Amino acid sequence: MNIIRATDVDVLIIGGGILGVGIAAVVAQRGFRVLLLRLPDINRPHADTLRNQAWLQSGLMYIDRFEDRKHGLLLAKRMFHGGNAMLAQLGVQPPSDDRRGILRVKGVDDTNQLLADAKDLSISKLVNRIPHSEAESRLGSLYDSQGQYFTIPDAPFDEAMVMTRLREAAQQNGATLAETAEPITLKLDSSKKALQVDLGGQPVKSKVTVCAAGAGNISLRDQLGLQPIFTIRQTPLLVADEDLGTNAFLFADRSRGWSFTRHPSAPGGSANAYVIGTRVHRPVDFKPADARRILADDFKLFRQCLPDSLAHLCDRGRFTAGYEIIPDESTRTRYVEPWVDQHPEFPQLLFAMPGRATLGLFTARQVATSVFKHLSDDGHRGKGRSSLGLSNDQAWNGQVHMHFEPYFDFNDYFDD
């Protein structure tokens, strides 16, 4: 298959999610020749970047997962303010106040826990109780008279715009971004001195290779005989694009354990593009994208978390099996933190995960620091664009938007 006219590049990036494209932007900005390869999304959305909730998290929904709450605070600050920094640096509008989230709790214990969590997270001044009348006006049909309502600093952010800006930055600095019909294969030669990257039968040579393919990194490591060093948690998400009868942009019900975010970047700018999540998640073994299924038990639990008025969405909306990649102890990182690792015998091959989408640019800079160590400056910086030739079909130029297709072949259905 004649995909790319193979030419030496400085950095090959495998994966075109928020991390891959972020690395491309940062590395190309230094003047190195960058080639990014990604699988296309249409009909085959391997990437999770544009399937998640794009939620600028304050940590209120995470803090209870930590034994040491100080870790929760660190992570929360990094997710939230790292996300703010990313939006500011890319010139993407930060979420306006009217898009800030509303949170519901029911009962005295839950209310007290929320306030305690807000204090631990040092955001008490941003978590404010609102009167029922205001909650009813903003939540519409989702308002439940039982419970207490608070405004929270969380908000959905325009993740598609972030991707678009990063891609523009990469392209303006000369990176070549391409979509390939077939996945990449990696092979290390027997002396461990050269990495063979095969793209549909055609070799691609690079000085440094970065695998930023999300769960796809597991397949890439497997090709090289490396064990996975992360656990995987499957968190089903439900995508709905019908009117939920509410004005809110983000709502979280801590007592029932469900939430939704509403997004501006659905195809056609539809105002009704919701991603719904629940507290349902479970550790799973890695499976390739086309073999992933949501377990029937999880489906039932998911449905129970939703209010009755939305239960019908479970039948009409689209599920995704959504993987969260969680580095294990051997990586010396904690829960969903950014993570960069190099091949034990071939350090010019790196693997990276952002942990959270809001940390895409933050992690990209960390990866770039590792990349630059392998690239000598002389003769490369400032040289500009790579001389790769791409046809219009191969260049990754399509509009970036959240995925709201009503079905895919895989990754959607329940395990009977």
Added chain:
Amino acid sequence: MNQLERSEFARALTSLFDDTGLFTRKEWADLIGVSPSAVSQWLSDATVPRADHLYMIFDTLKGSDVPQQPLDNFRRMAELPAITVSPHGKRMLPTVWAYMTRPAFDALSNQLAKLDTKEQEELLENAFKTKVPSHRGANKPVKIADAAALSSGGGLGSHPHSKCFLSHAVERCPDNFQVAEVGAGFIKPFITRIAADDSAGSELRWEELQQLPRVILFSQPGCGKTTVLRRLVSEILSAEPRSSTPIYMHMPCLATLLATSTLASTLKAFTADMVPDEITLLLDGLDEVPGNARKRILDSLFLFLDECPQTSVIVASRPLSCEPGLKDFVQLAIEPFSYSQVQRWVYERLARNYWNSEPRRGARVETYFYDLRERPDVMSVLRIPLFLAVSTSLFARNSVTPFYASDIISQCLRTLVGEWDRKKNVVRAPEPWGTPDHILKILSRICFHTLQTGHGTFRTDALEPWLRDLACDSTPIRVLQVLAESTGVLEACPDNEWRITHKTLQEFLAAKYVVESCQDVNELLKTEFRSQDFHRVTRFALGITNDGSQLLEFILGTDQLKEAPKMVLLADVLAQPFMAKHAVISHSCDTVVRWLETAFSNWTLELTLVRGKEADADRRWWLKAYSEKPKPSLESQTGQNARQVLKSIHLARSGPARPGFLDRLKSSAVPVLKHFGTCLDVDGQFRDRVVKDDGAERLVAEVVEMA
């Protein structure tokens, strides 16, 4: 180090860390992903934090329940000139606040990223210095025109001394190409080196362009030489402090003046009170100077440069078919736009100049892009900014999208060879064969014959038999030189050889030859019918001709192609605007669909969806089909041909073949095709995919239309 010895910046940052109580210093280091020793170095003025780290520290505290005073103190410090608050202030110019909030990928950040610390400091010093003492007249009043007048495109000729030299800079640009502002809307093209060594093709940063003392800037016609020169004039004029004074000259105009004067004395009228070292000469259109005057103008230039060697010169020209003798000049090329530059250009130009007040302008621009993505051949032509201007103008005025490939390319060539030279008052060949029509005729013939021979290049002597019956009494080499410089479609190569530079234009021009030739179309095409090049020639030919019935009948009847490739060709040529007899179009559509019915006869329709028809939002169309034993497999050559035909039918949705395809598909007894017909109502890119499963296959196809 005691508190007083540290800078104001270090003290304010220490206060953020230590007086807010949110984290320990080690936790801060953890949070922003650096080592604790890095933090210590910041706080002792040994280094400074990266801008993004500083932003994150401040933003984290701003959103937390912490004492306000350290934040206020830091903010006050951050607004002061950076060099007054930190020994590393030069790296954070103009202020710490500007440093930490600067967009990560703006032009300045992109520039800084490629420099070492020392170079960064120098760049920032130059960029943010306020008024500095006048240096050798550098801040003298603008001599030629001011930057605002230049960027608005309206004031160039107003200066009493500028009329002669500058008027053409504005008036010569055709259509809306003129509004390729040199201000905010300017898109910096990629500039590469032309050299015989390893540096050939390497990119030159825009900022380096002004630093080279002698430059000749080549580009194909329409790639923006004049715009680049105008931009450079604007940048030189608006630089603070100004290091030189730009003088822009249109070279044919200069050539007239030099008939009675020297360059040095001509310039004296403008530069009497200027130091020649501080002049930047921008000489536009060397190719527009007649051949015999070129030597005279260049000799005059060399003489002037001998007298004033410090004067910077940038010459712009189309590629010349003979060596100009500028051996001391760095040779650079302006590259055609990349796809992303095309996108930016189109959006800015259409949205700003045509539909500024239209609320759904974004959606209208998207329709243009949809068609552009579906037509890679048109895209390859529109990478040339002049052609892009022509195309977007046609779209804005007549809703001509890239679907109208033949119309667009035809108009582009007419603009290039006819209107533009006429507006510039350039006569490239005074002989009767030098008219735009004649030039295109000769070029069409060459393109046809070079495609027929299948060689990428041809020798000068090959031209003679091709032009034998044309009324042309000039030598072949002269004809070729004129064709090359007036169109850019030809290029001179070493050893008396010539090369066609643009495949799509070559195919279009060959089609023009086929259509305009008195010979039988069938005779012209049938000998080379197996070549893919001639398939595209056939498509263009159908797009050009007044009646394509004969051409369609020829394709239907030819026995030179097997069934599947013939259907691919037929569907492809039908997927465009064209004119032919209704009965022939219907018959062609029927033939294509009948063939598809065989290919999809044992497929089951699994899922169909057409949505959003009434809504103002997105419209979507899906098809999912399954076959236990597909015959043919959609991954076989025939199967891939069938998928290609489906794609072409969808492409045909806006053309004259639409009713024929629509009627035939809707009445089809094959369920997959019956549903497929409904996708003709949805604009957007057709994407399909085949999933194999143990011999069985599933086809998934989709069209998504952005509202």
